[in-house]
Amino acid sequence: MRDDQADRPILVGYDDSPESRDALRWAVEEARLRKLPVLVCHALHWPYALRPVAREVMTQIEQAALGVVDEGVRRAKELAPEVDLQPVLGKGTPAAVLLEVGRGAELTVLGSRGQGGFDGLQVGSAAVQVPAHSVGPVVVVRPSLQPPGGQDARVVVGLDGSPPSLAALDFALDEAALRGGSVTALCCWSDCGSASWPEPLPFVDSNALRRGAEARFREVVSHLAARRPEVTVFTEFVTERPPTCPGRLDEGRHAPRPRQPGERSSRLPAARPGHPDRAARILVPGRGDPRRGAEPTTAARMSGEQGGGR
Structure with missing residues (x-):
């Protein structure tokens, strides 16, 4: 491990989609091999920015988003109990959040698509935008990939x-x-x-x-x-x-x-x-x-x- 990566975590995007679970598994295995911590990141993006909602409604939405992050951390802990895990809830589009948080990461990992899109979509917008604009390495994990060895x-x-x-x-x-x-x-x-x-x-x-x-x-x-x-x-x-x-x-x-x-x-x-x-x-x-x-x-x-x- 290089000295400049000793404290830099691996960032993984997670939204509880099957593809994000694949990415989580890949990221946790990578962190285990590199002996690095993992940031489990979920993006909260309210799609109707021009129409504000009551505070209590937004609080419920934020609690649901926190539940997604907690679920990701729980799954990661089951995969590798020895890996240090930290939850991250960002506000914005998935690509924007991953790019911002990824500035301090050694590696960013995400699935080929998320919860959005349509049936049969092969590559989502974040899987295109994050590799194109990231300042560091990005791994886009295709479905059902088992970490090779x-x-x-x-x-x-x-x-x-x-x-x-x-x-x-x-x-x-x-x-x-x-x-x-x-x-x-x-x-x-x-x-x-x-x-x-x-x-x-x-x-x-x-x-x-x-x-x-x-x-x-x-x-x-x-x-x-x-x-x-x-x-x-x-x-x-x-x-x-x-x-x-x-x-x-x-x-x-x-x-x-x-x-x-x-x-x-x-x-x-x-x-x-x-x-x-x-x-x-x-x-x-x-x-x-x-x-x-x-x-x-x-x-x-x-x-x-x-x-x-x-």
């Missing part, structure tokens, strides 16, 4: 070389280390000089560009992975978009599929100080459709300068 803990992270993507890789390495799992670093690279583009650039060596980008991608991943020598890191460098998604991320999780045109698989040594015999295994694992997967979706935002490999 061991070989089942496969973390997939996308990199484009930007500082936020490097922060996401750091977060992915930490998560994999906590659960004894692996990391798959994915780069989807498009070459505007290739013949597949509508108007490819003239006098451009597409193969040289791709080789340079792939080498730099592997170099950056290897550099950052040296911080977590106990984590096995795979890389996938994709230069062509596959015509279909062959399966979900959680299907055939450790079985590589046949390579597609433009993809490469190899084994490269990773620069791991103190571990000269360890190597980052580089292969092309199965890909899937993230819109239908049962994996948590994480958005890691930069909170400072990231120097690894850049």
Whole structure:
């Protein structure tokens, strides 16, 4: 655990919906692994702001909201009695409350949707707004997700070389280390000089560009992975978009599929100080459709300068 996270809690949004219960379970397990406290947060949002109500009516509404928070704390205590739990009742929309309280949190966790919306809604407004505007990492938990562990803990992270993507890789390495799992670093690279583009650039060596980008991608991943020598890191460098998604991320999780045109698989040594015999295994694992997967979706935002490999 880093020194700057020693006292920072994990924040979880809870409204007693099935999705928020899934998020609560995920957050409590994360807190148990990290040895951090949990803030169980519920947002009280009176929808008719322009029409005030009698004080006694508002008091009843607040008591009902407090009951939701207490229920969340009770459920969390049953899941992990050793975790320090604190109730939080905020006033405002769920996204606004989570963003404000999340400023002091190490991690914000919420379900893919809440009590609102309509039947069949896949992603609620808070699950879109909070990751987009949060100053820290956010985990959006899909329904019925069991916290993974061991070989089942496969973390997939996308990199484009930007500082936020490097922060996401750091977060992915930490998560994999906590659960004894692996990391798959994915780069989807498009070459505007290739013949597949509508108007490819003239006098451009597409193969040289791709080789340079792939080498730099592997170099950056290897550099950052040296911080977590106990984590096995795979890389996938994709230069062509596959015509279909062959399966979900959680299907055939450790079985590589046949390579597609433009993809490469190899084994490269990773620069791991103190571990000269360890190597980052580089292969092309199965890909899937993230819109239908049962994996948590994480958005890691930069909170400072990231120097690894850049």
